[in-house]
Amino acid sequence: MSALLAMIRRDLLLVMRRKSEVLTALFFFVVVTSLFPLGIGADAALLRKIAPGVLWVAALLSTLLGLHRMFAADYQDGSLEQLALSPQPLVLLVTGKIIAHWIVCGLPLVLLAPVIGIQFDLDASSLYVLMGTLFLGTPVLSLIGSIGAALTLGVRGGSVLLSLLILPLYIPVLIFGAGAVYANSVGLDISGHFSLLGALLILALAFIPWVSSAAVKIAIE
Amino acid sequence: MSQTNNFSNHRLVNWFKLSSPSAFYPLAGKLIPFFWVLTLAFGLAGLWVSFFVAPVDAVQGQGYRIIFIHVPASWMSMFIYLVMAAWAGLGLIFNTRLSAMMAQALAPIGAWMAFLSLWTGAFWGKPMWGAWWVWDARLTSELILLFLYLGFIALRASIDDPRRADKASAILALVGVVNVPIIYFSVKWWNTLHQGASVSLTKAPAMAQTMLWGMLLMALCLWMYSIAVTLMRVRAIILEREAHADWVRQSIEVKS
DSSP states (O other), X not given: OHHHHHHHHHHHHHHHHSHHHHHHHHHHHHHHHHHHHHHHOOOHHHHHHHHHHHHHHHHHHHHHHHHXXXXXXXXXXXXXXXXXXXXXOHHHHHHHHHHHHIIIIIHHHHHHHHHHHHHTTOOHHXXXXXXXXXXXXXXXXXXXXXXXXXXXXXXXXXXHXXXXXHHHHHHHHHHHHHHHHHHHHTTOOOHHHHHHHHHHHHHHHHHHHHHHHHHHHHHHO | OHHHHHHHHHSSHHXXXXXXXXXXXXXXXXXXXXXXXXXXXXXXXXXXXXXIISOOBTTTBGGGGGHXXXXXXXXXXXXXXXXXXXXXXXXXXXXXXXXXXXXHHHHHHHHHHXXXXXXXXXXXXXXXXXXXXXXXXXXXXXXXXXXXXXXXXXXXXXXXXXXXXXXXXHXXXXXXXXHHHHHHHHHHHSOOSSOOOSOOSXXXXXXXXXXXXXXXXHHHHHHHHHHHHHHHHHHHHHHHHTTTSHHHHHSHHHHO
16 A cells, blocks of 8 residues: 555656646646637537537547656656566556546546636536546546556557547547536436446456556566 | 477367467468358358348338348457457467467458448438438447457557567457447447347347348358458468568468
């Protein structure tokens, strides 16, 4: 457990030493979502309708921006090998890296979403639902993304390939996440969407760290 | 290589011997014409049944006949993915090169089947639903399957070291298996525009006997075609990846 915490602490510390990379991803989220009203026009009814989809797609893309960083720097300077050789189980360390990635790239999106949502004229209940789905969904994005990040380590054109591998796997999260906000806005029951997102999160947490650490081992062997 | 040979010397003789590319290569060469003949036979019979014997559908008229290529292609796209993932998994567990080569050879034909299924689906959708494409669960999940195939091929192609490419793409293939049951059950789990399954193991098929025969014959045809093409491709892959081995240099096909 202390290894997990140490890993999270180390990754967060590294990020704090170089804030620009994280801020780029967040800035991307804000800019992309702000471009839609400019491109489509300021029709409030239309904006309310497209808001969940736009916010979720932007969240998907901005988590993707940070994914490449999850293992790449450690792979290049050799510390990933040292981590794999350490007596601590690699699964735990990889989980720590995934959690750190979520704290840096996922959590800020959850907190920023209501501000962006107001730009899209969403009402209070939609904002709560949006935050809830992002809170459940973004960890799944970090988890699934870690597989792609590990598989594309040191590969030619890695970051483009990463998006090709990972975006199809993101689709279920996108559907249920954006679907919940939409269902709420038309007055349908949203508990089903939340249950499915929660199920995705639990399944991803249970299996993906093992898959990712296997992928890391393949990359460094 | 040496490990698989040791296996074959003192245990379960035949099967492990075939896991060596040098033993499998000539066998595949002998099997290919056989599967091509079966492809032609099933294909001709299937086309004859589906165009001349099967009755006109009461609701959809002649247009329904695209089912004879659409449904088999969709079946094959899912089934090939499972087979590909199984080979990839075997390669990951037993560290056999031939399994990974089989997975590599299956990917393009699977992607082609997924594309064919979407394409014929679009042609069928236009007259029946009035739209080339709708965003319902089955179409979307089949599209994801196509993307998974393309991702698998792209990941393989961009890793230079073949052994690492084998393992990395195997992990991706195994992760993607989650999607296959979602496609298959999507018409049950969600209320979709796409019609439900016409054929099921547990209840009587919801279609005329001859239509069913046409579909099964076409499915067998595509099945044999996939095997024939995969074997041809795996032979090419074996030659490419074993180019350093003596038996490849001495084989007649390479010399001539």
